[in-house]
Amino acid sequence: MQMEDRNLVPAPSSPEIALPEGVTRRFEDGALRISLSIDIYGLDAIFRSCYWLTDRCYVYLAPSQDRLIEVTLVAKEGGVDVTDQLAWDFVNDLIDQRLRIDVNRETRAIREMIIAQAFAETDLIDDRGQLVSEAGEARQPSSDDDPEGIRTWQPAS
Amino acid sequence: MAASVLEHGPIQLDRTIYPEECLLAATEAYRDFLHVERMREENGARTIEVTVNPAHAPQAPQVRKEFLNYLLDLAIRHHLMRP
Numbered sequence: 169m170q171m172e173d174r175n176l177v178p179a180p181s182s183p184e185i186a187l188p189e190g191v192t193r194r195f196e197d198g199a200l201r202i203s204l205s206i207d208i209y210g211l212d213a214i215f216r217s218c219y220w221l222t223d224r225c226y227v228y229l230a231p232s233q234d235r236l237i238e239v240t241l242v243a244k245e246g247g248v249d250v251t252d253q254l255a256w257d258f259v260n261d262l263i264d265q266r267l268r269i270d271v272n273r274e275t276r277a278i279r280e281m282i283i284a285q286a287f288a289e290t291d292l293i294d295d296r297g298q299l300v301s302e303a304g305e306a307r308q309p310s311s312d313d314d315p316e317g318i319r320t321w322q323p324a325s
Numbered sequence: 326m327a328a329s330v331l332e333h334g335p336i337q338l339d340r341t342i343y344p345e346e347c348l349l350a351a352t353e354a355y356r357d358f359l360h361v362e363r364m365r366e367e368n369g370a371r372t373i374e375v376t377v378n379p380a381h382a383p384q385a386p387q388v389r390k391e392f393l394n395y396l397l398d399l400a401i402r403h404h405l406m407r408p
Contacts, residue, residue, distance in 0.1 A: 199329035219401045226331050226390040229342050240329050
């Protein structure tokens with residue numbers, strides 16, 4: 169590839185063209201409406217992405233049928249091209265926000281444990297990673313423990 | 326092709342997205358710029374009509390959009406600050 173070819177990055181096409189039919193609608197004032205599934209993205213991720221966008225866009229939200237939410241946005245400055253670019257940024261940020269929310273939920277327990285340990289006067293976890301009892305001793309393994317889930321195992325067939 | 330709700334016509338505000346207290350706060354904050362009239366309420370949504378004050382008529386679409394953004398800002402903060 170020649171050096172000058174590297175700068176020839178094609179501009180992303182309009183969301184109207186690239187996204188499936190019916191997902192977007194263009195209005196006379198240049199605004200673009202995108203229908204998003206609440207089940208896929210989640211309302212919190214949609215709120216966070218909209219909040220992140222409101223310094224550059226005017227945004228209006230309206231729920232629609234079939235657990236969809238319609239996001240209408242238009243760039244504060246610039247024309248349709250700017251609105252389209254912001255719409256792509258918005259859709260990408262949605263995925264980012266959704267992932268952050270999922271990771272946050274999955275790691276909540278360990279984060280709370282780390283914070284509790286940081287503020288505790290005594291160790292909550294011993295050197296082997298075992299929870300320490302209130303009496304200050306590591307919890308001893310019991311014959312009732314089933315760490316591998318053997319008792320609840322079921323054959324596949 | 327019609328203009329979007331950001332610029333023209335009645336605005337439907339769903340209660341699950343735009344809480345009542347946020348609408349009241351935004352209306353109060355923008356009372357020097359516009360008047361909000363409640364038209365109807367049905368199926369968990371209220372429809373409002375925004376009339377920009379004559380002194381700001383030349384910037385009416387801009388004022389309307391700023392009001393909607395401010396309202397959304399309040400609403401999102403309200404949702405994300407929930408415990």
